[in-house]
Amino acid sequence: MVALVSTVAYLGLEARGVEVQCQVAPGIPAFNIVGLPDKAVAESRERVRAAIAALGLSLPPKRITINLSPADLPKEGSHYDLPVALALLGAMGIIDAETLGSYVVVGELSLDGRLAATPGVLLAALHASGENSGLICPALQGPEAAWAGDVEILAPHDLLALLNHFKGQSVLTPPEAGTAPEPERGPNLKDVKGQETAKRALEIAAAGGHNLLMNGPPGSGKSLLASCLPGILPPLSPAEALEVSMVASVAGTLEGGQMSRARPFRHPHHSASMAALVGGGLKVRPGEVSLAHLGVLFLDELPEFQRAVLDSLRQPLETGEVSVARANAHVTFPARVQMVAAMNPCRCGHLGDATLACSRAPRCAADYQAKVSGPLLDRIDLHIEVEALSAADLTMPAPAEGSDLVAARVAAARASQSKRYADLDCRTNCEIAGDALDTYAAPDEAGQKLLAQAAEAMRLSARGYTRVLRVSRTIADLAGVEQVGRLHVAEALSYRRQTPRN
Numbered sequence: 001m002v003a004l005v006s007t008v009a010y011l012g013l014e015a016r017g018v019e020v021q022c023q024v025a026p027g028i029p030a031f032n033i034v035g036l037p038d039k040a041v042a043e044s045r046e047r048v049r050a051a052i053a054a055l056g057l058s059l060p061p062k063r064i065t066i067n068l069s070p071a072d073l074p075k076e077g078s079h080y081d082l083p084v085a086l087a088l089l090g091a092m093g094i095i096d097a098e099t100l101g102s103y104v105v106v107g108e109l110s111l112d113g114r115l116a117a118t119p120g121v122l123l124a125a126l127h128a129s130g131e132n133s134g135l136i137c138p139a140l141q142g143p144e145a146a147w148a149g150d151v152e153i154l155a156p157h158d159l160l161a162l163l164n165h166f167k168g169q170s171v172l173t174p175p176e177a178g179t180a181p182e183p184e185r186g187p188n189l190k191d192v193k194g195q196e197t198a199k200r201a202l203e204i205a206a207a208g209g210h211n212l213l214m215n216g217p218p219g220s221g222k223s224l225l226a227s228c229l230p231g232i233l234p235p236l237s238p239a240e241a242l243e244v245s246m247v248a249s250v251a252g253t254l255e256g257g258q259m260s261r262a263r264p265f266r267h268p269h270h271s272a273s274m275a276a277l278v279g280g281g282l283k284v285r286p287g288e289v290s291l292a293h294l295g296v297l298f299l300d301e302l303p304e305f306q307r308a309v310l311d312s313l314r315q316p317l318e319t320g321e322v323s324v325a326r327a328n329a330h331v332t333f334p335a336r337v338q339m340v341a342a343m344n345p346c347r348c349g350h351l352g353d354a355t356l357a358c359s360r361a362p363r364c365a366a367d368y369q370a371k372v373s374g375p376l377l378d379r380i381d382l383h384i385e386v387e388a389l390s391a392a393d394l395t396m397p398a399p400a401e402g403s404d405l406v407a408a409r410v411a412a413a414r415a416s417q418s419k420r421y422a423d424l425d426c427r428t429n430c431e432i433a434g435d436a437l438d439t440y441a442a443p444d445e446a447g448q449k450l451l452a453q454a455a456e457a458m459r460l461s462a463r464g465y466t467r468v469l470r471v472s473r474t475i476a477d478l479a480g481v482e483q484v485g486r487l488h489v490a491e492a493l494s495y496r497r498q499t500p501r502n
Contacts, residue, residue, distance in 0.1 A: 010123060
C-alpha cells in the first residue's frame with residue numbers, strides 16, 4: 001500500500017510542494033528514505049520510529065520506503081518528521097490516507113511524540129492557502145500559521161492528539177493569529193543634547209528611508225542617535241508586516257507566532273562574517289541585511305568590518321534584494337533596508353584634537369577611512385560630521401522637542417509619499433528612479449541651476465546626482481511643499497560627501 005502526504009521544501013522565501021510517498025511492501029525489514037534528504041531528514045527515521053512506539057504501536061516487519069518527490073530537489077530540515085510519520089501511519093492503515101491528502105504537513109517530532117517548532121511555518125501556510133489545502137503544524141506555531149488567512153489549521157501538541165482528532169475522539173481548536181505587544185520605546189531624542197545638525201539629518205533619513213553615515217569622535221553620541229531612529233519611524237503596514245514576518249519565519253526568529261508592526265532594527269557586531277551579514281551558510285539562511293528588511297541596519301564602527309563584508313552590501317543597497325548563489329541552488333531574499341552607519345575619523349578617534357590625536361595623524365585617518373570603499377560611500381545619501389560635545393552642551397537643559405514631535409512630521413512625510421507613489425512599485429523617496437524621479441523630484445529652475453553647478457564642482461557621480469534629488473524630495477516633503485526648490489537642493493547637497501580631488 002502507498003500513502004501520500006503533502007509538505008514543502010523552502011528555497012529562500014518560496015515554499016515548493018513536496019510529496020511524501022510511503023510504501024510498505026513484503027521483504028527484508030528496512031526503513032529507507034530517498035529523494036535527496038540531508039542529514040536531518042535521514043535521521044527522522046529514528047525520531048519517527050520512537051514517536052510511533054510512544055503511541056503503543058510498532059512498525060510492521062516489512063520493507064518501508066519513503067520517497068520525497070520531486071527526487072532532484074534537495075530536502076533540508078527537521079520539518080519532514082511529521083509528514084513522514086503520517087504517511088507511514090496512513091500506509092499502515094492507522095489513519096485514513098484520503099483524509100491526509102487535503103493537508104500540507106510540517107513539524108518536528110520528539111521521541112515521545114510531542115511536536116517541536118520548525119522554521120518557515122508561515123510560508124507553508126501561505127503555500128497551503130494557495131493550494132486550497134489545510135495545514136498541520138506544531139501547536140507553538142499555530143498563531144503564526146493563522147496569519148495566512150482563510151486556511152484550515154490543525155495545531156496539535158503531540159502526535160496522539162492529532163490521531164484522536166482524525167478518529168473523532170477529540171477536536172482540535174483552530175488557533176488565533178498572534179499579535180506581538182507594543183515594543184518598548186528606545187531612547188528619546190530629548191536624551192540627545194546638542195547635535196542639532198545630526199538630529200535634522202536623522203529626521204530626513206527617517207522620512208525618506210535614506211542611508212546615513214555619522215562620522216565623529218568617540219562619545220559624541222553617534223550610537224545614541226542611531227538608537228533613537230526606531231522611535232521616529234512609522235509602524236509597518238499590514239502588508240509590510242507580513243513581508244517582514246516571512247523573513248523572520250524562515251530564519252526561525254518569529255517567537256510565539258506573534259507578528260509585530262515595529263520596524264526591524266538590527267545592529268550586528270563588526271566581527272560578523274559575510275554569510276552572517278548578507279545570508280548564506282551550508283543551509284542558506286537570511287542574513288542581517290534581510291532580517292532588517294523594511295527596517296534599519298545599524299553598522300557601528302564601520303571601518304572595523306572586513307572590507308569584503310562591507311562591499312557585499314553594495315548590491316543589496318542598490319537593488320533591495322540579495323541573491324545567494326550556490327552550486328545546488330540560487331536563493332533570493334528581500335533586503336530593502338535603511339543603512340545607518342557610524343565611524344570614528346581615525347583609529348584613535350581624536351583626529352581634530354591636537355592634544356589627544358596620535359602621532360600618526362593625519363596619515364592614520366587616511367588609512368582608517370580607506371577601509372570603506374568609495375562605491376559603498378557613494379550609496380550613502382547623508383554624510384554628517386558629529387562634533388564632540390563641550391561642557392556647555394552637557395550642562396544644557398533637555399531639548400524641548402522629543403521623538404513624538406519628530407515622528408509626527410516623519411509620518412506626515414511618509415503619508416504624502418505613499419499617496420504620491422500609490423501606482424508605482426516604490427514606497428519611499430529613496431526608491432524612486434527613472435520617470436518617477438523626473439516627474440516628482442525635479443527641482444525648479446533655480447534649484448536645477450544650483451544642482452548642475454554643484455554636480456560639476458563636487459564631481460558627483462550619476463548615482464550621487466540621483467541621490468541628491470531623492471534627498472531634496474524628502475526635505476520638500478518635510479516642509480509640506482510639492483515643488484522641490486533651491487533651498488531643498490542646497491540642504492541636500494550639504495549632506496553629500498564630496499569626492500576629493502587628486
